[in-house]
Amino acid sequence: MPKKGKTYRNSLEKFDKTQLHEVAEAMKLAVETAGAKFDETIEVHVRLGVDGRHADQQVRGAIVLPHGTGKTKKVLVFAKGPKAEEAEKAGADYVGAEEMAQKIQTENWFDFDAVVATPDMMGVVGRLGKVLGPKGLMPNPKSGTVTMDLEKALADIKAGKVEYRLDKQNIIHTPIGKKSFGPEKLQDNFTALMEAIIKAKPAAAKGQYLKSVTVASTMGSGVKVNPAILG
Secondary structure, three states, X not given: OOOOOHHHHHHHOOXXXXXXXXXXXXXXXXXXOOOOOOOOEEEXXXXXXXXXXXXXXXXXXEEEOOOOOOOOOOEEEEOOHHXXXXXXXXXXXXXXXXXXXXXXXXXOOOOOOEEEEOHHHHHHHHHHHXXXXXXXXXXXXXXXXXXXXXXXXXXXXXXXXXXXXXXXXXXEEEEEEEHHHHHHHHHHHHHHHHHHHHHOOOOOOOOOOEEEEEEEXXXXXXXXXXXXXXX
């Protein structure tokens, strides 16, 4: 088992890792334990009481965080004709069709953070599922990234839209900002994200929905939030 770094070990000394915290206290600790020399990202990790192997227990969606994520995202848009022009005017970093798909396939090109596509382009984009899917980049109607309203999609992403989805262990991992945001702005973003996840609870989910909620910086240790207070 690899040894934990000094920054991580120092963060452990600042609080009891087994204790469940109120939201405000958790945000404060997450900031205080982010001891790296760079502006660490603060992430939320939510373990849900669902089985994502069943279609009726999937949890997936997107939300524009009140204070954004602190990161400027590069967006690739798959569109043609007037819609391609709309995407360019709306601030897309890259716009194209088959030639963009070929660039990804042949050059292993991934100089973008999000992908948006018009519905008519999903035949082209669908062939990229094996490379875009594992990176969480595959456009999806549920997250608003397969749409004819490219202007809104781009505005949301640039404003700090984040997607949330289950991994194979039924855990959601989502950034809520940077250490430099401070506890209050992080709490606003955290609350917005958790409200969206709770609202997305599948009807088929039984028992306790929020199994565990942890907040952690890039290099710091996890701070546990009491899931009972979240709903």
